[in-house]
Amino acid sequence: MKSFHIFYVAALAVSLAGCASSVSEPTAVQALTTEQKAALHLTDVTADADRGVEVSDGDLGLICQKVRAEIETQSPGIFTDHANAGSAVKLNIHITKFERGNAFARMVMMGLGQIRIEADVDLIDRSGHKMAEYKVAKDFALGGIAGGTTSIEDVEEGFAKSVAEIVKAKA
Amino acid sequence: MELRILAAVALAALCVSGCASVIEGTTQQIAIATQPESGATCTASNEQGKWSVVTPGSVTVHKSGSVLSVRCHKDGWADGTYYASGKLSSAAMIGAFVPYVGVLNMAADASSGAGTEYPDTVIVRLKPLDTPADANASAAPKDPLTHS
Numbered sequence: 001m002k003s004f005h006i007f008y009v010a011a012l013a014v015s016l017a018g019c020a021s022s023v024s025e026p027t028a029v030q031a032l033t034t035e036q037k038a039a040l041h042l043t044d045v046t047a048d049a050d051r052g053v054e055v056s057d058g059d060l061g062l063i064c065q066k067v068r069a070e071i072e073t074q075s076p077g078i079f080t081d082h083a084n085a086g087s088a089v090k091l092n093i094h095i096t097k098f099e100r101g102n103a104f105a106r107m108v109m110m111g112l113g114q115i116r117i118e119a120d121v122d123l124i125d126r127s128g129h130k131m132a133e134y135k136v137a138k139d140f141a142l143g144g145i146a147g148g149t150t151s152i153e154d155v156e157e158g159f160a161k162s163v164a165e166i167v168k169a170k171a
Numbered sequence: 172m173e174l175r176i177l178a179a180v181a182l183a184a185l186c187v188s189g190c191a192s193v194i195e196g197t198t199q200q201i202a203i204a205t206q207p208e209s210g211a212t213c214t215a216s217n218e219q220g221k222w223s224v225v226t227p228g229s230v231t232v233h234k235s236g237s238v239l240s241v242r243c244h245k246d247g248w249a250d251g252t253y254y255a256s257g258k259l260s261s262a263a264m265i266g267a268f269v270p271y272v273g274v275l276n277m278a279a280d281a282s283s284g285a286g287t288e289y290p291d292t293v294i295v296r297l298k299p300l301d302t303p304a305d306a307n308a309s310a311a312p313k314d315p316l317t318h319s
Binding site for chain 2: 056057058059061062065081149151153156
């Protein structure tokens with residue numbers, strides 16, 4: 001009976017940790033049309049941050065890397081190496097909030113020490129014109145074992161999936 | 172009775188130094204390779220320091236909770252960068268669940284960086300530098316808060 005309880009707690013912790021990498025729906029400020037999505041090609045993924053937001057160069061690079069990998073998985077062939085391709089656009093992630101939270105606080109009580117990433121995601125064409133704009137937010141505030149063992153890198157996975165949703169052509 | 176004292180001393184030592192610090196240490200060896208060409212000069216860096224290697228090769232880095240950046244340069248190729256995050260190591264995970272001292276273990280491992288581990292192998296992809304536009308992009312200084 002005891003071993004069943006241990007197994008149950010472990011399984012619950014694993015399933016709750018999965019929440020960190022779940023997808024949150026991007027909010028459209030200026031959405032891509034269905035036609036624009038269908039013809040979309042990307043040249044690059046870039047990231048920058050608001051003044052005052054504490055985020056390292058490494059974190060920004062890692063976010064770009066994860067977003068690019070997720071987009072390549074969900075929308076294969078969307079990236080083009082030909083920068084001159086007429087319709088190709090750049091995806092820029094402007095981080096407005098980057099809170100690592102506190103593992104100990106999360107472990108002690110749910111809701112404390114939460115992890116949060118917020119960003120404005122823009123699609124910019126070759127002339128510098130903003131084609132579309134979305135807001136993406138991802139947070140994690142679970143407590144206990146799941147809270148103590150989840151880091152901002154896990155939340156970045158969910159953030160990357162959410163950004164990839166923006167350019168994914170719905171079937 | 173003596174056994175109890177011994178166990179208490181061992182437990183105290185473990186909680187002061189951290190589980191992962193004792194079992195896995197605060198450094199890690201990482202193999203670095205570049206594709207499709209080898210012979211690139213790579214610099215791995217995190218908030219603990221910088222380490223250089225010519226590919227294929229390996230570096231011993233100081234573990235840290237910060238992102239490890241591996242930037243590679245080879246003449247005739249655009250610079251390639253790979254970013255690796257530190258994951259919670261299994262030793263640190265076990266240490267966190269030791270009754271009574273788990274939280275202290277976690278704190279000790281986090282402060283020394285031993286509680287995290289990077290991937291054992293990093294492969295950086297290089298792209299040929301064949302257009303003047305690419306050459307300019309590679310040489311241009313970058314905004315420190317802008318990444319691609």
